[in-house]
Amino acid sequence: MLWFVGAGINGYRGLSLAAVEVLKKCDTIYVERFTSLLSDSDIRGIESVAGGGNTKAVHVQRWFVEDGREILEAAKTKNVALVTYGDPLIATTHSELRARAARNSIETQVLHGASGISAIMGESGLHIYKFGRTVTMMSEPKSAISVYNTVFDNLLAGAHTLILTEYRRDDDNDNNKKGLFFLDPCQAIRMLLDVERDQRYGIFSEETFVVVASRVGSDDQRLVSGRVKSLAGVGFGEGPHSIIITGALHFTEEDALAALTVNLDSPSPDNTRAVRRMSAQMVERYAPKAKEAVQQMRNILRQDGGGSNSSGEGKNNKGMFEVLDNAEYYISDAERFLSQGRHELAVLSIGYAEGLIDALRFQKGINPWNP
């Protein structure tokens, strides 16, 4: 039997009563430390609650869990527990090990623990249903691009983004805190500002409102919220850190941010306002230009038509005025659709209006568009 035991986020004291009962009957206890904040004293704590020294808790490194063979072999004949930080199945490694066990007819059970992700969302006072996809930011620059895109998608939907930032234990046998690498929140934000300079979706600026959650679950947990420019000077201390880019805020969320975090700026700025769909950008840019082009074309046709006889060119121009009338209707439609959030119809309409105008342009060989 293989037990996946979540230690929660309060050191070994995050273990549930149900988990302690299970550990007491286990022959072998592995404690995974790579993705974990469990210290040497936590290991001793696990041993003491498991039965006062009869069962040893063994530190294992990531490769040991990824390899998994020794764990699975032991679990075939003995009661084996794998203790991990947080909720055990959040890490893909553990979930995959469980599937392998099942395929090898080794029974598994999971004792869930408090999850860091859930705790961070809750501590922020933001509504959990308003979080979009969660993403992890590593220190390599490429990672920032995918984080940036996830934040963009979430903001378009008005949703918050939880960004977990890299932390790793560089020397698994060393409990010295210097062995832990944490990506600093200020560096992470700078990386996102760099991506903004390239991508220009208008997500990140000095005015963007963010929440930085540090060491959630530990005694010196701290949440700081404010605009990017206000956070620049803040020392966030040791990790793990995570960053929340807020979407549209409900007033109870604003109240919670003000009351429950170290709040440096009013939580009222809505980060979604700066983010415009490409469709909205198109209609906002093209509609005024198209209106001008219609006017320009009307003037040209009037001069042109006035100079000719009542038949011939003049007669043709009459049909062209009908085309321009329609173009104007569709420009208004595009603006109305945009205001209704019907983005595809808005783009279709502005494209259609441009086509109407340009058909005349091709026929008359004149350009009504201002550069």
Place this chain on the structure above:
Amino acid sequence: MLWFVGAGINGYRGLSLAAVEVLKKCDTIYVERFTSLLSDSDIRGIESVAGGGNTKAVHVQRWFVEDGREILEAAKTKNVALVTYGDPLIATTHSELRARAARNSIETQVLHGASGISAIMGESGLHIYKFGRTVTMMSEPKSAISVYNTVFDNLLAGAHTLILTEYRRDDDNDNNKKGLFFLDPCQAIRMLLDVERDQRYGIFSEETFVVVASRVGSDDQRLVSGRVKSLAGVGFGEGPHSIIITGALHFTEEDALAALTVNLDSPSPDNTRAVRRMSAQMVERYAPKAKEAVQQMRNILRQDGGGSNSSGEGKNNKGMFEVLDNAEYYISDAERFLSQGRHELAVLSIGYAEGLIDALRFQKGINPWNP
């Protein structure tokens, strides 16, 4: 001092060691039951771990927590705990109470517990980073529409959707299971199929692959996965239930679904395939029609131009052929942009092509579009 204590998802045995230490020093313990699965025997369990009967654990109903005045008043002078199912700050009610406490200078602390949401995601074997926005489905039909839209948004991003389904305790003083109302997963799925009939985004059909997670955290937890048509005959038993609509699946997720759930159909169907953006639907529907209209218009102009002299109408028609050539270029552009995932440009191009064609239609007073 007001402690928010998460009981986790294993009855009172889901309490962490840290939570038990806190409960032991509390003068008053409120146990919230509305959003909770804590039974009478769990209440007795909480009392026994808190100090063997010296401190009573008091059932409280939802209105009592929402009102909150008695809790806050007590917390001004005493150590008060509010024990809730799962992770305490997931419920907005608790988060708001905490903000109110902070504004009234009442110190608060949170003991996180295993969260049902995190546990369900983990038990499914799906990767947590691939879940989009989580949504709750109530039994009233209107709720199904917003669930449907959330699933659509998530599928467009390739993401999974966790749908929590309604459960409530109709009589808070009655621990009889008949007092619990659970939305049946089959009914929830039928409601979503009904919305599909109206909205026609192509999300839900008998072939859609879903995971139903029932009673996660309890001893008779069960996860069933398969196509909608296969789930129709399954009795899911008592709740709480939740439903996962999978997005694009990684092969390790397929393996996990096959190994860790009662798997009725191969997890290979990709639910995102059926979901087409409105922009794609537009271009796919309009491009062939526009091609036909161009052809139709060419034929009309050729007959028209052939019957007239080399000047006049015929000369004008020549400019019109240039317009039709351009329409064809833009139809191809629309199809190319679509294949590149540049949806806005695809819609803009097809709209433009239609405008070019229709300018001629308005001028000539003829309709080249097949009904």
